[in-house]
Amino acid sequence: MRKVSLIILALLCVSAMASGQARDAFEEIRQDPDRAGTVFYMYNHEGIPTCAKAPRGYKPVYISHYGRHGARNHSSDSDFETVMNLFTEASSRGLLTGRGEEFLRRYRLAYPVLHGCGGDLTDLGFEQQFKIARNMYHNYPRVFKGKAKVDAVSTIVPRCILTMGAFTDQLLRENPRLVISKQASNSTMGYLNPFSLSNPDVKPTDEGYNNKYAYWQKGFQDMCNSLLNPGLVLDPLFKDTAIINEFGTHQSIEKSVFAVAAGLQCNGQVEDNLLEFIPYPELCRLYECFNYRFYCSKGADTLWQKGRQWAFVWTTMQDIIDKADSDLQSGEYAARLRFGHDIIVMSLFVLLDIDGYNIPAGQPSEVKDVFRSYDFPMSLNVQFVFYRNNAGDVLVRMMYNERDMALPIPDCGTPYYYRWEDLRAFALKRIALARGIIASTEAPPKVKR
Numbered sequence: 001m002r003k004v005s006l007i008i009l010a011l012l013c014v015s016a017m018a019s020g021q022a023r024d025a026f027e028e029i030r031q032d033p034d035r036a037g038t039v040f041y042m043y044n045h046e047g048i049p050t051c052a053k054a055p056r057g058y059k060p061v062y063i064s065h066y067g068r069h070g071a072r073n074h075s076s077d078s079d080f081e082t083v084m085n086l087f088t089e090a091s092s093r094g095l096l097t098g099r100g101e102e103f104l105r106r107y108r109l110a111y112p113v114l115h116g117c118g119g120d121l122t123d124l125g126f127e128q129q130f131k132i133a134r135n136m137y138h139n140y141p142r143v144f145k146g147k148a149k150v151d152a153v154s155t156i157v158p159r160c161i162l163t164m165g166a167f168t169d170q171l172l173r174e175n176p177r178l179v180i181s182k183q184a185s186n187s188t189m190g191y192l193n194p195f196s197l198s199n200p201d202v203k204p205t206d207e208g209y210n211n212k213y214a215y216w217q218k219g220f221q222d223m224c225n226s227l228l229n230p231g232l233v234l235d236p237l238f239k240d241t242a243i244i245n246e247f248g249t250h251q252s253i254e255k256s257v258f259a260v261a262a263g264l265q266c267n268g269q270v271e272d273n274l275l276e277f278i279p280y281p282e283l284c285r286l287y288e289c290f291n292y293r294f295y296c297s298k299g300a301d302t303l304w305q306k307g308r309q310w311a312f313v314w315t316t317m318q319d320i321i322d323k324a325d326s327d328l329q330s331g332e333y334a335a336r337l338r339f340g341h342d343i344i345v346m347s348l349f350v351l352l353d354i355d356g357y358n359i360p361a362g363q364p365s366e367v368k369d370v371f372r373s374y375d376f377p378m379s380l381n382v383q384f385v386f387y388r389n390n391a392g393d394v395l396v397r398m399m400y401n402e403r404d405m406a407l408p409i410p411d412c413g414t415p416y417y418y419r420w421e422d423l424r425a426f427a428l429k430r431i432a433l434a435r436g437i438i439a440s441t442e443a444p445p446k447v448k449r
Contacts, residue, residue, distance in 0.1 A: 025291075025368045026284045033275050036287040037262030038294065038373040039342045042071060043128050043380065048402050051139065052416045058387035058395055060140045062327055063335040064320050067132070067381035068342045069163040070125025074263030077118035079256040084111055086247040090238060100237035103277050107260070110270040114260075121159040124268040126166045128379035133170035135402055140385065147177050148334035154184040155192045155340045163379075164339040191319040192340045194312040194347075195298075201312055203443035209297045209343045216296035216304035217449035223364060224289045230254035232282040258286045266378055288368045295371040298346040300360040308441040311434035313347035317427055320384060324420075328386065328394060342376040351430050353408045354400075377401075386420065394420040 029035045034042065054060070074080070087104040090096050096104060137144050144150075150171065154164040161184045168180050189198035197207055205213040230250040234241055234257075244253050257277070264273035275283065296304050320336075327333045349357040361367040383399040395417045398405045404416040409426050412419050 035374040041374040041377040057389040062386040064384040066338045069159045071266035071378035075119040129166035133167045137174040150180045152337040191315040194315040213444040227285045294373045307437040310347035310350040311437040314431040314434040
């Protein structure tokens, strides 16, 4: 029954995204606490609706894709160690409550598959990619027929390379005759991860998403200080919370417990994610804080970033346009597959003005509902699927996590299908805007905030 309810919730969320309906993030978290894990939320393969039919006479001919790596462990090994060391030491001194001992007992079961594996692709991550690749092949068999050529590129991060391998391996299982080239190189990082120093627009103090020099870091910490109440999580676990000070601040330990608990949903070798040890009100506040960090870093924030961060993603969209123009003309490649990270798709949504992600929140307290980082889950992907008729006219649709996504331009008369010339012109205008933002703003000074 819970699975059916979550499928219905997921479908309602997708429908709300497509129609721009207001959403209540805290209510969505209440119905599915895993959403509080922000970008650790798991890709939903259940209940994918039937895709909208193409207009008469149009056939799929080409796919341009950008996918996030599959499910991974929480990236910080130090959080795994800090939580284990603190609770183990507290237990040895008799300072854990019965609830604290239960947390430690269950965490000890998970720890062996987490220790030393921070950021690693998990078994569930592989499974996600197999399913997405299988669906892509069976949804568009005409694109992948015979000895069709497929170009796959990945960022140089191991989990992304393994993701690319899993995806392309599945395509070859479906059609062993496919000709697939694979590459992971610094030479492609400028558009696969435009927030890296491989992009010449990016300065050292711009790099990454959780940049210690970013202006918004102070706003993020102020929000954490004003909203979070670590005692709600820690007091029920410890008889004497003074021991926590030996391992960090109460807030830093609460964040570590949250990160470990929320991330366990991504590892199929772990039976539970321990989120039940975080009371719902505090779970919502933790989500609100970390969600705000993603919004400030890669969303439409104008208070701190002035658009400078999301604007770097213009290189990704330009690559999609340039290769589509070339491939549609030459017919050489049937598909272009790109494998990278969630933050690129976040910013791509801002660049293309999708689902209101281009509209900045009025106040920090409004961010949680207008920018929802759990909408960018593990194995997040966008697929631009191109169709052509006998007259040579080209249409394109955008699939978001294998579901039709409306774009902010007039369709061709059939919902979700757009003339490539219209989408291309719109995207180039947005690219020009992004490049203007970069030219008119400066990187933060080298001052840790």
